[in-house]
Amino acid sequence: MIRTTHMEVFNLRDFEDVAREKLDPVYYDYFASGAQDEVTLAANEAAFRRLALVPRILRGHGPPRLAGSVLGCESSMPVLLAPTAFHRLAWPSEGEAATARAAREAGVIMIAAMLSTITIEEIAAAGGTLWFQLYIQPDLGFTESLVRRAEAAGCRALVVTVDSPALGRNERGDRNDFHDLPPGIFCANMRGSGRSDGRNDGHVRQVSLSPEISWRHVEWLRGVTRLPILLKGVLHPADAAQAVSCGVDGLIVSNHGGRQLDTTPATIDRLPVIADAVGGQVPLLLDGGVRRGTDVVKALALGASAVALGRPVLWGLAGGGADGVAQVLSLLRRELENALTLCGADSPGALTKDQVVG
Numbered sequence: 001m002i003r004t005t006h007m008e009v010f011n012l013r014d015f016e017d018v019a020r021e022k023l024d025p026v027y028y029d030y031f032a033s034g035a036q037d038e039v040t041l042a043a044n045e046a047a048f049r050r051l052a053l054v055p056r057i058l059r060g061h062g063p064p065r066l067a068g069s070v071l072g073c074e075s076s077m078p079v080l081l082a083p084t085a086f087h088r089l090a091w092p093s094e095g096e097a098a099t100a101r102a103a104r105e106a107g108v109i110m111i112a113a114m115l116s117t118i119t120i121e122e123i124a125a126a127g128g129t130l131w132f133q134l135y136i137q138p139d140l141g142f143t144e145s146l147v148r149r150a151e152a153a154g155c156r157a158l159v160v161t162v163d164s165p166a167l168g169r170n171e172r173g174d175r176n177d178f179h180d181l182p183p184g185i186f187c188a189n190m191r192g193s194g195r196s197d198g199r200n201d202g203h204v205r206q207v208s209l210s211p212e213i214s215w216r217h218v219e220w221l222r223g224v225t226r227l228p229i230l231l232k233g234v235l236h237p238a239d240a241a242q243a244v245s246c247g248v249d250g251l252i253v254s255n256h257g258g259r260q261l262d263t264t265p266a267t268i269d270r271l272p273v274i275a276d277a278v279g280g281q282v283p284l285l286l287d288g289g290v291r292r293g294t295d296v297v298k299a300l301a302l303g304a305s306a307v308a309l310g311r312p313v314l315w316g317l318a319g320g321g322a323d324g325v326a327q328v329l330s331l332l333r334r335e336l337e338n339a340l341t342l343c344g345a346d347s348p349g350a351l352t353k354d355q356v357v358g
């Protein structure tokens with residue numbers, strides 16, 4: 001158990017308090033914040049609270065089975081690590097290597113962020129099953145080189161983030177004047193892109209979040225790799241349908257944890273319409289505000305194959321490196337097992353959407 005002088009952790013939210021104590025307040029704000037008024041940030045968790053779970057009774061089964069697979073990758077539970085940037089701000093010595101080790105030991109999939117602070121090759125050396133998150137760069141030669149590196153490192157899917165034609169307006173970051181990484185920490189995968197001197201190579205300014213990116217780029221990507229492609233940041237059912245027509249293999253219903261367009265709806269409130277549009281043709285994942293086993297159950301019942309966790313992983317990492325992340329995952333696993341049992345479900349697949357009521 002991670003304990004600080006006066007804090008014990010019993011659930012994922014407790015980890016945020018531990019992290020807040022340990023982190024530089026500027027980095028805490030970077031991790032915790034959402035865009036502008038943080039309406040969406042709050043809405044994600046509030047929507048889970050608003051939804052009620054209806055248990056089924058007397059089903060007479062053993063402990064629920066949590067293990068399954070997503071796009072051909074085994075996972076010990078239907079929970080992935082969402083891609084988050086800059087893990088060395090939370091755990092300077094190892095960064096993403098610590099996160100990857102914890103994910104491997106827990107038997108879950110880590111979606112490694114393109115903006116990691118160690119390279120994808122270094123993450124792969126520490127990790128189990130990895131997927132690679134990509135911001136398609138207008139320099140397609142560079143983008144293709146990242147795809148080839150992810151393939152060579154053994155990543156099993158590409159997650160293309162599509163909610164970022166620009167960076168969201170982060171006012172906590174502005175107030176803290178946090179716009180650059182501190183000396184010695186870089187966007188390790190970005191080195192060699194752009195024209196920067198060797199010393200500052202891997203600078204955040206080399207990253208392009210561009211409004212030029214379009215469906216043509218997704219079609220281009222479909223032609224350059226055989227890896228499964230997921231789009232992350234889908235909120236409109238028409239976009240979900242178009243993605244399936246484009247040959248996309250999976251979708252992540254996400255509003256980037258409320259960090260991009262503020263006032264977008266809570267992800268759990270969009271899941272039913274997206275599930276209807278996709279009609280089971282590709283797996284759906286969801287992230288944003290998942291903090292409890294009951295949140296996972298609600299997403300699974302409404303049509304998600306799995307969920308992804310963003311900030312709680314960063315709080316675990318800041319609290320205790322790989323051990324902290326391991327504890328976050330094990331707390332959530334126990335909660336999920338308990339919630340499924342109380343719902344009368346012997347596996348995620350046994351849940352039905354009528355078990356969630358508004």
Ligand SMILES: Cc1cc2nc3c(=O)[nH]c(=O)nc-3n(C[C@H](O)[C@H](O)[C@H](O)COP(=O)(O)O)c2cc1C
Pocket residue numbers: 030031032044082083084085113114115133161232254255256257258259287288289290308309310311312
């Ligand atoms: C500090 C931080 C950095 C993030 N960096 C990325 C990123 O580089 N790429 C990406 O696609 N999403 C990024 N995200 C969004 C997460 O993948 C995910 O959508 C979100 O955190 C889920 O919400 P949650 O934090 O409430 O679990 C980031 C989120 C946070 C909090």
Ligand SMILES: O=C(O)C(=O)c1ccccc1
Pocket residue numbers: 085115167204207209256259
């Ligand atoms: O912070 C983020 O959510 C994120 O995705 C990002 C995007 C560009 C630069 C740094 C982080």
